[in-house]
Amino acid sequence: MARRPKQTDKTTPAAGREDRLKAALKANMAKRKAQARARAEGRPGEDAGATDKNEG
Template sequence: MTQPNTPKNTKKNKDAGREERMKAALKANMAKRKAQASARKKAAEQDKEQD
């Protein structure tokens, strides 16, 4: 019995989807870290002003 030549979710296709998800997650994580760093910097500046 031969299998038909239909495109299935091959490892290459799965990896491409995974890469896209990982890239999006990394971008979101970097944005979150940047916002956190900015908030810490702002809070530190306000603390210096109060002293």
């Protein structure tokens, strides 16, 4: 029977999931900051959530 090498913190499945979540959170925060800056500057084209409520 072959022995498996011990898993380090970065090779465990939980650590991989944590890294993916951390990257997703960082991207989400950057997107929200960009949207907030766009709203503060009055550029509606940069705000991905902006829609015309009278359309329909």
